[in-house]
Amino acid sequence: MRILFDLFITFVKIGFFTFGGGYAMLSVIEDNCVEKKKWITHDDMMNVTVIAESTPGPIAINCATFIGYRQAGILGSIAATVGIVFPSFAVILIISGFLDNFLEIEVVKNAFRGIKCAVGILIISAAVNMIKNMKKKPLPVAVLILSALAMLAIDIFSLGFSAITIIVFAAILGLAVFAVKGKKSEKI
């Protein structure tokens, strides 16, 4: 019971003090769960990051579920996951209550017009970071460019496809690559 409470409180803390999304959260999770609490090792943290990046959903949720499960099974994973979601949920619920009227104020409106310019740049900068860490081989680069162009086309011409279609195509391509390379029995 104590460990469940400890998991919950620790992840509430992590959830409450990290701004800017999942990648910012990873370092805070590592600081708390590897360095301070020693719940998992550094290697585990690396592995969970890889899995978190390659499974759907918020990365922080994946980490919380993993660490919670390691410590106290299914109940532990629930305690940690609820813990990390709770602050977001509470803060947004409170803020969104008065934000609708908030946006009518002239100063706030202008501030948000400024912020609108920043959000796109932040997203581009996230993509740039990912490109930097990517293997610069022909296939990934081609997939990247094609996916970007497809998404741009969908957006600009309001086509009836969605991002999910592109993701499914990429996954099928990955399977096809495996099928071809698998037959040659070479290592990837």
Add this chain to the structure above:
Amino acid sequence: MIYLDLFLGFLKVGCFAFGGAYAAIPLIRDVVLSYGWVTDETLTYMIAVSEMTPGPIMVNLATYVGRSQAGFTGAFVATFAVVFPAFLIMLLCMFVFNSLMKNRCFNSVISTLKPCVTGLILAVGIVMTAEAFFDLKGEGGFDPKALFITVLLAAAAFLPPVFGKKKISPIMLIVVSAVLGVVVF
């Protein structure tokens, strides 16, 4: 029924959002716009607010959109739906953790998913940046003041690393953009 729509919509987001918060934004945009829950304009505000408030952006957005459509229960349903797939899939991964990391088929799929997701994020970033000062779909309205702010922010975001300086944090960039917005407009 709105609760069911919210649940299914965000379950879809939770199931297909590979690679973190920014990867989820194209999906959330798709789902939210196709149901007609909020406009592109409002969604941009919501993303900005989600950036500035603590926690995973996806969770913040789900809570926000859910609340705007169906109050507290809506917020709860949307948040649960976006978190649940990640939770469940992670639990399943725990059982096959070691063999999965060595599985070549799994690795092969991941190797194409990663660049695909990166491309999607890049495209959405470009569209959203352009839409801040240029009306892409409508009359082609152009806003020079917004372009000015965008150029300043882009310089602040991308130039420091070129000169070996530390990157400006996302929170800092948003604060600066808000101040610029008040000053310029």
